[in-house]
Amino acid sequence: MYAIVKTGGKQYKVSPGDIIKIDKIDGAAGNEITFEDILMVVADDKNIEIGKPYLSNVKIAGEIIKQSKDQKIIIFKSKRRKGYRKKTGHRQLLTEVKIKEIILN
Numbered sequence: 001m002y003a004i005v006k007t008g009g010k011q012y013k014v015s016p017g018d019i020i021k022i023d024k025i026d027g028a029a030g031n032e033i034t035f036e037d038i039l040m041v042v043a044d045d046k047n048i049e050i051g052k053p054y055l056s057n058v059k060i061a062g063e064i065i066k067q068s069k070d071q072k073i074i075i076f077k078s079k080r081r082k083g084y085r086k087k088t089g090h091r092q093l094l095t096e097v098k099i100k101e102i103i104l105n
Contacts, residue, residue: 003102004040005060011039014060014099024093027064033097035060041102057105065096 002015008023027033038058041049049055070092077086 001041001043001102003038003042003058003060005035006037006039006054007035014102016099016101018099019065019096020099021070021094021096023095024067025064025095027095029064029066031064033062033064035062041104043104059103059105061100061103062097063100065098068094068096070094 002013005012005014007025010023012020012022014020025033036054036059038055038060039051039053041055041058043049049058072089072091075088075090078084
């Protein structure tokens with residue numbers, strides 16, 4: 001069984017027991033969270049539910065494992081022959097979530 005969930009403007013394929021890294025959501029390690037924007041659920045090859053756009057009878061329960069930062073990425077801009085150079089960096093804040101179960105009503 002797996003589901004497609006939307007969070008932080010991105011879509012993730014999750015199964016019970018998976019650990020995913022998503023954009024930061026509020027909460028401390030050990031807190032329970034539920035995802036409600038479920039796009040699709042596949043119970044087996046014959047039972048597939050697709051939302052229009054979301055499924056209202058499905059929720060995904062998870063637990064926050066930790067809050068962290070991703071690796072730094074470097075952004076470098078320059079314009080030739082003008083002497084313009086700009087260097088900046090960015091570290092995305094992440095939340096690691098362990099998927100506990102997919103709840104079908």
